[in-house]
Amino acid sequence: MKILILGGAGMVGRKLAERLAKDGQLGGQAISGLTLYDVVEAQKPAGVKFPVSVVAGDLPAPGETDKLVAAKPDVIFHLAAIVSGEAEQDFDKGYRINLTGTMNLFDSIRRAYDGAAKKPRVVFTSSIAVFGAPFPEKIPDEFFTTPLTSYGTQKAIGELLLADLTRKGMMDGVGIRLPTICVRPGKPNKAASGFFSNIMREPLAGHEAVLPVSEDVMHWHASPRAAVGFLLHAATIDGARLGARRNLSMPGLAVTVGQQIEALRKVAGEKVVKRIQRVPDPFVIEIVAGWPRNFETKRAIGLGFKGESSFEEIVRIHVEDELGGKIA
Amino acid sequence: MKILILGGAGMVGRKLAERLAKDGQLGGQAISGLTLYDVVEAQKPAGVKFPVSVVAGDLPAPGETDKLVAAKPDVIFHLAAIVSGEAEQDFDKGYRINLTGTMNLFDSIRRAYDGAAKKPRVVFTSSIAVFGAPFPEKIPDEFFTTPLTSYGTQKAIGELLLADLTRKGMMDGVGIRLPTICVRPGKPNKAASGFFSNIMREPLAGHEAVLPVSEDVMHWHASPRAAVGFLLHAATIDGARLGARRNLSMPGLAVTVGQQIEALRKVAGEKVVKRIQRVPDPFVIEIVAGWPRNFETKRAIGLGFKGESSFEEIVRIHVEDELGGKIA
Numbered sequence: 076m077k078i079l080i081l082g083g084a085g086m087v088g089r090k091l092a093e094r095l096a097k098d099g100q101l102g103g104q105a106i107s108g109l110t111l112y113d114v115v116e117a118q119k120p121a122g123v124k125f126p127v128s129v130v131a132g133d134l135p136a137p138g139e140t141d142k143l144v145a146a147k148p149d150v151i152f153h154l155a156a157i158v159s160g161e162a163e164q165d166f167d168k169g170y171r172i173n174l175t176g177t178m179n180l181f182d183s184i185r186r187a188y189d190g191a192a193k194k195p196r197v198v199f200t201s202s203i204a205v206f207g208a209p210f211p212e213k214i215p216d217e218f219f220t221t222p223l224t225s226y227g228t229q230k231a232i233g234e235l236l237l238a239d240l241t242r243k244g245m246m247d248g249v250g251i252r253l254p255t256i257c258v259r260p261g262k263p264n265k266a267a268s269g270f271f272s273n274i275m276r277e278p279l280a281g282h283e284a285v286l287p288v289s290e291d292v293m294h295w296h297a298s299p300r301a302a303v304g305f306l307l308h309a310a311t312i313d314g315a316r317l318g319a320r321r322n323l324s325m326p327g328l329a330v331t332v333g334q335q336i337e338a339l340r341k342v343a344g345e346k347v348v349k350r351i352q353r354v355p356d357p358f359v360i361e362i363v364a365g366w367p368r369n370f371e372t373k374r375a376i377g378l379g380f381k382g383e384s385s386f387e388e389i390v391r392i393h394v395e396d397e398l399g400g401k402i403a
Numbered sequence: 404m405k406i407l408i409l410g411g412a413g414m415v416g417r418k419l420a421e422r423l424a425k426d427g428q429l430g431g432q433a434i435s436g437l438t439l440y441d442v443v444e445a446q447k448p449a450g451v452k453f454p455v456s457v458v459a460g461d462l463p464a465p466g467e468t469d470k471l472v473a474a475k476p477d478v479i480f481h482l483a484a485i486v487s488g489e490a491e492q493d494f495d496k497g498y499r500i501n502l503t504g505t506m507n508l509f510d511s512i513r514r515a516y517d518g519a520a521k522k523p524r525v526v527f528t529s530s531i532a533v534f535g536a537p538f539p540e541k542i543p544d545e546f547f548t549t550p551l552t553s554y555g556t557q558k559a560i561g562e563l564l565l566a567d568l569t570r571k572g573m574m575d576g577v578g579i580r581l582p583t584i585c586v587r588p589g590k591p592n593k594a595a596s597g598f599f600s601n602i603m604r605e606p607l608a609g610h611e612a613v614l615p616v617s618e619d620v621m622h623w624h625a626s627p628r629a630a631v632g633f634l635l636h637a638a639t640i641d642g643a644r645l646g647a648r649r650n651l652s653m654p655g656l657a658v659t660v661g662q663q664i665e666a667l668r669k670v671a672g673e674k675v676v677k678r679i680q681r682v683p684d685p686f687v688i689e690i691v692a693g694w695p696r697n698f699e700t701k702r703a704i705g706l707g708f709k710g711e712s713s714f715e716e717i718v719r720i721h722v723e724d725e726l727g728g729k730i731a
Contacts, residue, residue, distance in 0.1 A: 218545060218547060219547045220547065220548070221647065221648050222563070223647055225571070228566070232560050235556050235563075236556070238550075243494065319551055
């Protein structure tokens with residue numbers, strides 16, 4: 076089984092590659108090769124036992140996606156995207172990478188596998204940004220997509236194209252709308268959503284962190300480990316179980332910032348919680364007010380996608396996977 | 404006020420042009436010029452008192468949409484599309500006209516009006532084909548778009564782009580999802596939906612017509628006159644009333660075929676109704692089963708869009724507008 080990851084240098088792409096390297100198989104089939112593609116060179120996962128190619132390039136450049144699918148991978152993970160803030164600031168760049176890149180990819184797939192008995196499973200990471208306020212208290216599976224960002228628009232269009240090409244038998248796509256990934260490893264992030272992770276990660280590592288919103292702000296979370304689980308399940312699920320509706324909101328955990336802090340206290344104690352400083356930021360408060368906060372994800376749960384059931388679990392996953400079990 | 408109609412040779416485009424010619428104004432402003440664009444040459448409306456240009460061309464051809472918006476019309480009606488059946492049979496042609504054409508148009512608008520104080524009102528005709536079965540009994544305004552045709556996919560993408568460019572202040576778009584237009588004038592149509600009109604129009608003109616489904620089939624209708632009314636209202640409504648949600652399902656009338664026939668009987672008598680022959684067609688029966696049949700359109704009604712309130716009214720409109728009041 077040959078696998079291609081677009082966006083292989085990103086946080087989720089890297090964790091997915093590490094998991095595939097560790098497992099050596101996907102859906103019971105041995106992995107014979109993995110290509111990691113991104114705008115910068117991705118790192119090969121440590122200890123990998125199958126061949127890994129690392130390719131850097133510009134996804135929407137003419138001919139680029141033809142080259143990427145020429146080897147006819149069995150599974151293609153399309154995680155490549157300009158993030159929300161950048162797509163909003165640079166309209167042309169966002170559309171070029173997130174829309175033209177995706178359209179070119181799907182078009183190349185259609186042509187490369189024309190006449191092939193088996194079409195590739197294409198797993199596309201969409202986003203809860205396809206939804207725009209006002210929302211019902213819990214966003215149901217059949218809620219309409221009215222994005223309030225260009226990024227959300229580009230993802231919603233990708234979902235529609237994925238469903239249409241799949242319906243026409245040109246590829247075998249599954250789109251998954253990821254919750255906000257928490258606790259996000261790495262440096263503190265200046266994205267408006269960064270604080271959800273910052274206030275967990277930094278105190279656990281012995282650093283102070285700023286909380287810009289009130290404790291009653293609710294948001295929708297899944298761990299990086301759960302995100303990788305969603306991708307693997309989306310890559311291997313029987314497509315017939317999805318029918319024509321190929322895009323799914325992934326299960327997450329709706330918790331308030333207060334509940335996040337309470338979970339941190341249980342896992343790491345009061346000393347760690349005291350590293351959170353409350354500095355209200357009206358700019359962040361206003362942005363966050365327009366975000367989805369809670370979902371029903373009956374279909375995804377029924378189809379076997381698994382998120383976390385407590386925020387303590389999310390904190391413990393971070394401590395295990397990123398801190399080697401040690402709290403500062 | 405300068406107006407551009409893309410799809411000016413189609414049935415709805417022609418009726419819109421005739422109405423604008425008759426009114427001489429739109430939203431209280433005198434019309435100074437009208438351009439009718441289509442793949443074939445549109446007819447100038449009779450008795451028109453303002454200048455009309457007729458242009459034939461290939462919408463997605465390079466540079467074509469730049470030329471069309473160069474004169475900076477105040478209102479652009481974008482009705483141009485390959486119909487559902489053809490877009491389904493010819494994947495490339497459907498995407499080229501319905502998606503590339505629309506994307507090129509929006510891109511040309513963005514560039515032509517860059518820096519302009521006033522952006523053009525762009526009225527885009529979408530379709531109830533953006534929805535795919537299974538449906539709730541009445542499709543609510545917040546129901547998700549999961550098209551089961553490439554045509555519906557292309558329209559849903561047009562809606563998303565229209566909303567995003569409007570949100571970014573690049574144009575001033577309103578998307579309207581038209582019900583099935585009934586009674587459609589002209590020749591009997593081989594489209595699967597053609598019979599809804601055929602069984603009214605042909606008997607009224609003294610001809611026989613075939614009914615391929617049972618009388619309990621329900622569908623969603625508006626007259627050509629109502630469709631023109633939707634377009635004019637969409638062209639003149641205060642955009643602030645729509646907020647960020649710029650795409651609306653238009654009000655229609657949900658009636659069964661049996662109710663259609665009953666209305667025909669009331670308007671035209673038993674002699675006319677007897678011209679309908681029942682010849683069940685399993686192929687048509689199956690297609691029609693997947694179509695939307697009823698909607699809630701609270702938003703559109705609240706915003707002043709007006710459909711018909713009885714099928715008798717729809718039959719009478721056809722007799723008035725197409726038959727000069729005379730039933731054969």
